[in-house]
Amino acid sequence: MPECSESRLAGILFLDRTALLATAMLAASTLADAQSTQRGYEKGAGIYTSQTYAIDAAQPAKRSNNGGTTPAEVENSPGVRQINADVLHALGYTGLKVTAAIIDIGIMAGHPEFSGRVRPGYNAFDGSANVTDGNGHGTHVSGIFGAAKDGKGMFGVAYEASLLPIKVLDDRGNGSAASVAAGIQYAVNQRIHYLCPARCSDPNTLVAGHHQFAPFAINLSLGSSSPSDTIRNALIDAVNAGMVVAAAAGNDGRANPIYPARYARDAAANGQIIAVGSVYFDAAGRPQINSWSNRAGDTRDFYLVAPGYQVYSTYPKLNPKTRQYEATYATLSGTSMATPYVTGAVTLIKSGWTYLSANQVSSILFDSATDLGGDGIDEIYGRGLLNLQAALAPIGSLSAPTSRRASLPLTGTSLTGSIATGAALRAAGRAGLMQVAAFDRYGRDFQVDFAPTVSRAASIGNGLAPMLAALDSAAERTYSLDGGTMRVTYRSEATRLALGHQVGGNSGSSEGEFTVSAADTAARELTFGFSGMGAHSFGLGGELARRGEIQFISALENPYLALASRHTHFGIGLPLAGGLRLKFGTLVSDPRATAYDPALSQITGRHQSMGLAEVSGRLASALWTLGVGRLQETDSVLGTTQTGAFSFSGTAETSVVNFGMAFSPASRMTLGGQYTVGHTGGTANHADSLVLGYTDARSKGYGVFASLREAFRAGDSLTIMVSQPLRTASGALQMVAPARAAVDGSPVMASRSISLRPEGRETRAELIYLSPIDRRAKWFLGMAVRDQPDHESTAPRETTIGGGFHAVF
Template sequence: MRKLRPTLTLTALAALMCTCQLAAAQASFAPTSTEYSWSTTVNQLGMRNIHNQGILGQGVIIGMIDTGLNTANPEFQNIGSRLLTGYNAVDGSSDITDSIGHGTHTTGIAAATGNGTGMYGVAPEASILMVKVFNGGTASASAINRGIDYASAHGARVINLSLGAPSPIGDASLRAVAAGNNAVVVIAAGNDSAATPNWPGRYAKESWTNGTILVVGAVDANKRIASFSNKAGDTAQYFLVAPGVSIISSYNTGYAYLTGTSMAAPAVSGAAALITGYWPYLHANQVASILLNTADDLGAPGVDAVYGRGMLNVNRALSPIGSYTYRTANGGRTTVSLSTAGVASTRPSVSTPSAFNGLVTQAFDDYGRNYTSDEGAALMGRSIMTLSSVLGRPDRMLDAADQVLSSGSRLTRLQSRQTDVQQASRVGALNASGDPWNQMQRTDSSMVILQHTSGLSFSAGDGGLSGMSLGLMSSSLAQRLSGADQVLGNPILGFAPNHQFASMTLPLGTYWSGRVAAARSKAYDAACGDVNLMELTYDNGTQALNISTGQLTEQGLLGGFSSKQLGLNQQTGTSGVTVSGAWALSTNWTLTGSMSRTRTAAPSASGMLMEATDIHADGYGIGLVRADNWRTDDRLSFTINAPLRARSGTLTYSVVSDVDQTTGEPIYGVHTVNLAPSAREWTAETRYSTRLSASSSISAVAALRVHPDHDASAPSQLAAGIRYNQSF
């Protein structure tokens, strides 16, 4: 019989028997703050948030190969089926009486319950299978083998051996466990201050272990290797360290502070139980690999002969590793590296935030662990009507330079001034936040217009100024429409923000002209597109009519953009027609309006997106403008604008609704997004503007936004402000 010893150092027995009362059984994990502060290992590993999420090791059996268990300890009373019938590998009985206290202490570190009494363990709802292998202070090789065999045969997914010997022992049973690849074996390194672990921990480096054995050394509260702890040595690739100095845990019928690698090993066993409980389909060597690959590097950079792989980090071990893989029912896979920068996701502007509610799937990390990914949540943000959006850009403060060429043609250049000082005060706004009271805009916008004597004209510019030379804003009534221009024009131009553009206008006869135009986004980021337009305009000086047809080629979907798994980052095509008109009712009054229809071809299957339908949308706007109210050339306007809203259109996604807990194989489902909203958004606006001098102007606006984002349940938004522009 070889003499084996539990690898502990008894530092002090805490006289707690009179203060630690037996706690009643609790229906759920509910530790107190005092209990947490007493839970040395849990505290030092920073695991409170893990447990608060309900990750507690439920359903996992930890086989404790040790000196026995004192079932009269408050941590192990009234825990029901979590405490399994133990086994005495010495005499074959079920007597697991712990006359030494060692097994009671190590078991508490691994799995003491969170019952409001004393302390709790790393996996406080794991099941405990105590296998007593010690006869007094020694354990025979045969008892060790019988104990390991018993734990494995009775469902232990984690086997803890806080024991050691100076020569090889226990390999027969460890080989069988490793071959089954169902249980992680965690072994204390030993307390001899040696350069290598004791046996059986030294087996970890052998190929037959299949990566299922972990060896654990002890560190103090400052993460320094304990002076007594054996080091990693030739098992460095399979060696971790964990808290092992002055660890409080269950002892006899009370509690004690003990020190040793015996105390460090059950911390790792508890962590292995948490991972196994959350992903029961993982193999033992996968669980061991996760713990090794997520350890915090200590000592010399990389794997070293002292700390091995480093300090146990349970938070990292439970977090995804490497990448997310999205799986679909047709066998498709989309992999997104976790190091990829986040994508600012937006929904298609013709839909409502709630459209993507419930678009949830399971994504898989590099170990095949499933994580719930609420893909729709990123697309459910609401937009806010800000003061800046209501007041609009100060483009009317553009410097204008006119030149008549020798041919008689007229050249007009418009250039934004370098600095526009804006002073704005918000009279009232609902549901707005982060809106600065004073804003400094520096807009690089410019445009040039060349008008030939034949009637042919050409315009080009950047900064998104195409709206000043397209549609009715190029007609003879343009000046009269100031203040109502937001309800006019082809709305698909809004999907090419801050674009460069060029257009050419040809006279077609009395009152009629035709135009071709192109707008190109300066950069292809999220939801940016290019637009080609053809327009036909009738303008007799009193009435004007414009028919604008356009084709949008967009990287995204109607302003929506997300990571590639949702199929909202692919190229899509939209065609649209806008009919707008204006009528000079009198010298002062002008009535205007527009109506738009668009059709977006069904996006092709991409990522989780399995199929889609065409998306049809419409929008409209009406306005009434009065000029020369109180000052010459001032403008007072009243408008109602309803932006594009989907009338029909669906996106159908293949999702993983669950996984088979035995095999980890996905269980597939389908989620269909209906883009047609429950309501139509519209904004009523009153605006007044006037030029005070050649270099200054003032404008005031009040706007009411009803059903924001086409959401019937969203509260209305109200904004009002005054802006004074002074150019220097």
């Protein structure tokens, strides 16, 4: 690039040498590519990035339309893909309602690529609105920035942005510091005019309906080797007005950028001036700095590179016959061509998040650039290659504000539903009710869908579990003690595996899975057990087993007992007058079943306990039981647990009533059933999270059975069971979560009520046949069918067929 003459007022500012060469060739009516000293460029070599960002899990909402294009137009716009601007375009980030000032030679405003988007311009030489480009450089730069995506020619980075053309150089590419400074100051004044009715202290104050005309970015594809206080002062005014300036680094192959790009290093620039160098893409698609591009040097912290070699863009071609300029296209090279890519990037980010400040926008581009050259910021590539896909991704950790104005990190967030609530919570996720707005380091809002973190409801065992439990019960051991009896039922390893319990190892979690019931001659009973076997002692199933009338039947389990995970139980049974019996019991969940909550940075004390009281007796030939209970859960509700931004701290209490009855219509047949219902009181969340709490809820479950003894041979039994696992009938989880960012960037909070009632209703049908082999061994054959398993209305039916044997040695 030619040096400025120090004898002239503040020096003369020249355009890129390669651009002037192309102008001379076009004046002779010959369209040809400007030649560069760089070799090895291959058109369409591809996109190169050093890292890949997944934006589907956390991405901003679609903002605009994508325009119409053709393969040829896309092929002619490789730079858009090389900086990954097409990723933003796909989401509707197009520069709509954002204006950039193109301070240059002017523009061919009548070029179809700018139709309807060119603002009235300014001529810094005479103060008029005449910004005619008699050179081509300004029009070419403008096209790279914002040519329309219309299926013709090529398209720019911000193809729906508005352009404010400001002519500060004559048609030969010459100008003065005074003209450039006047052009910058005009852009500043336009911003102030449209943001504030008068010069105001807050440059980000918006005037409804007019802020889109306030230029946010300035493109300076020009420069000089000499500094100018006049230009510097105008640039500082632009910085103070809340603008981002992208300035060409120059084409002299020097170690440092030229001015005004070199002012980017000044503290007064506040990181809002970006020096731009040029790269080409080699045959392997790798970006390499052009030999003629000035390097980052002492401006490395505020230096980006972008495509600047053989860039195809809009151009005015002089018709020698009519002496009129016609709209066409040309290929030019230089840092002048690289600079509008950065200006376009600034505009796209601003169009996506209008509340971002100029410093935030430029910082996002610096932080997200693809590192080139030496590791980290270096003196050749500075921050690296402009990468809009990375700029679109969250920078820093995402957090979500709560209704109490706290900000919660999203790491470790999960929601685990029980058999009663899991299907409803997953349905809420599918309906978009688990989607919230989260904010990155710069306050940008991203839509984060927590639906994938909602865990599938864990079934209490697979289809084999009830068959194996019946086999375990059939292998019950009975001992005589001083006239009384003691019954012991163990869980076999096969049953533990079917239930999902750990088997083996040193954790102790697979040991001690048994229940004991001891009775004296007065029918007073003491029962206890470990690892969630309370159903063997309570309810209709427990009473039938105690009386020895039938083996344990899983369909008769009180479903609320399973919510006290891996509990230890203890109970006392006493005879009453009139053949009645009274039983009291308690269950406490395994204290080892704790969990770590990253949001609370501590081990949580989630546990459950339940108190039970029941009375049983006979009515004619029927055995009946009536029980009440009180389930208390700490930091969970109906078995639902939450962590991270969904953290829950509180105590939920559920009142439970169950009634069961069994009778024998024939000597070898028993029919019966049990119905259980619960009411959970509303519970407030004492933790500061997105969850406010739970409303009152009702839940229920039932089971019926028919059992035939000696169906085919002595000692065998055939049992048919139909049941519905615990299901929530009413109730809701209450949330207040950020839905989006307001115009000023503040979170817009939205209340949500997520129903706990699942759409489906699981029905289980089971058939089990047990038969002795000898006095020490039994075998079984069974089938289980689950319709709408886990209460998932769309889940396919599950069928399990199994068989096995149990032997005591």
